[in-house]
Amino acid sequence: MDAELTLEKAINKARQSEQKRMSRILEGLEGVVCQMDDVLIWGASQSEDDERLRKRLTRLQEAEVTLNDKCDFSKSRIKFLGQLIDATGVSADPDKVGTVKAMTEPSNVSERLRMQLMRFSYIISHVPGKDIATADVLSRAPTENTAEGLQEEEVSLYVDAVIANLPASDKRLIEIETHQDRDTIPHTEEILQGGLAR
Helix, strand or coil: CHHHHHHHHHHHHHHHHHHHHHHHHCCCCCCEEEECCEEEECCCCHHHHHHHHHHHHHHHHHCCCCCCCCCCCCCCEEEECCEEEECCEEEECHHHHHHHHHCCCCCCHHHHHHHHHCCCCCCCCCCCHHHCHHHHHHCCCCCCCCCHHHHHHHHHHHHHHHHHCCCCCHHHHHHHHHHHHHCCCCCHHHHHCCCCCC
């Protein structure tokens, strides 16, 4: 496994090195783009294209670069880095987008979510609610439908649950409670009606 990773890193390093070398060799010449192991040379007319091609081939020959058999010359339409390039401009390669266009549209929410998550690496694992302190406490929050007599008891249980899950020392909690007892404005009713933000 480690040997495979080391080999993969070495191959990536070699690709980067070759990319830099090709970019340096063709540096300063107009009408050329070098990406990875692909070189695109263009001109506004056939004669300009031929002249630029001669200059690039001369420079590559001086640098002792060997071209492979896949080279195409004087094409009016090419596929380059997943795009179609021709006299009208640049467009997406239909071979690359065909699969996406052929996909059926998701029919329900969970399928849509799954489709969106396919863009990322993720793992879904179940964590029981009792293992998540915040979720456990929030599940016990007082509700608006609680009967008047039970509301105060439910608020008390909720506060106890929040305090039990606070990352504060007992001394700090006693200090907070003392300050709250000295507070002359009772906030309980206001909090139950929507908070202090009004």
